[in-house]
Amino acid sequence: MAGDTLDLTGQVALVTGAGRGIGRAIALDLARAGAAVVVNDLDAAPAEAVRDEILSGGGQAVAVAAEIGTEGSAETCIETALEAFGRFDVLCANAGVLRDSVLWKTEDEAFDLVLRTHLRGTFQCGRAAARHFRKAGGGGAIIVVGSPAGQLGNFGQSAYSAAKAGIVGMARTWAVELQRAGVAVNAIIPTALTRMTETMPSLAGYVEALNRGEPLPDHLRAEQGIGTPEDIAPLVSFLASPVARDITGQCLGIGGDRLSIWSHPRELSAVTRSGGWTAASIAQVWADLSKDRLQSFGVKVPG
Secondary structure, three states: OEOOEOOOOOOEEEEOOOOOHHHHHHHHHHHHOOOEEEEEEOOHHHHHHHHHHHHHOOOOEEEEEOOOOOOOHHHHHHHHHHHHHOOOOEEEEOOOOOOOEOHHHOOHHHHHHHHHHHHHHHHHHHHHHHHHHHHHOOOEEEEEEOOHHHHHOOOOEHHHHHHHHHHHHHHHHHHHHHOOOOEEEEEEEEOEOOOOOOOOHHHHHHHHHHHOOOOOOHHHHHOOOOEOHHHHHHHHHHHHOHHHOOOOOOEEEEEOOEEEEOOOOOOOOOOOOOOOOOHHHHHHHHHHHHOOOOOOOOOOOOO
């Protein structure tokens, strides 16, 4: 560890969706820590721009233009890592897309695109990484990207919420399946102002201020836990490092000044009734069963 950075020298990381926003910040932070980075994006230009930024800073990087969620794209990215650097150690599956609309206006095509990119894409990347790690035998780290929308639900985000909830569910399963192979699998829940959030009316003013170079207010960073993409990246670098390889199966939040651990879903209360339940008997016990235990729902955004 040197200063504020953990040493990732000798590690090779793949970051999908790394041409812009959170993915770009993650790729740059990993490179600053000494990792060689495979920079993936749908379009070549932003991937190559981030690659060049890393190279100009004395780091190691290659760019791969590939659409995550399509057959073979994950394998192409990992093969590129092996060809360029001779090894592959860390996957950060970050690629995503938004097509927000309320339930009754959501079309199948938009729903399928979001699920294909986020959920199927993360699955394909995780599968390719797992196959490599199991064959190579040296362990590794898989870091997937969830969202508060996947934990709590959010207005107008049926597809996105479903995909992000599924990603966290897969991470917990992969942590079980890959533990014997020495592969740590964790999900992060980032909250940051990016081009994906600039269309939200409650955040638009903050995005505009940030674009003008103005600092974000303390209440947004601390109370709401909303900051910049650069605030997200250190958690990925931490989870990618050897010091965190015994941390697995966790869901960790980061944004602005806040770092958090999300709980696993669990039973909060239970009662039994010999012979099973009827609708009427459920109604009789409901008040006691649910008292002070009903869960919140919906992402709370600044007013």
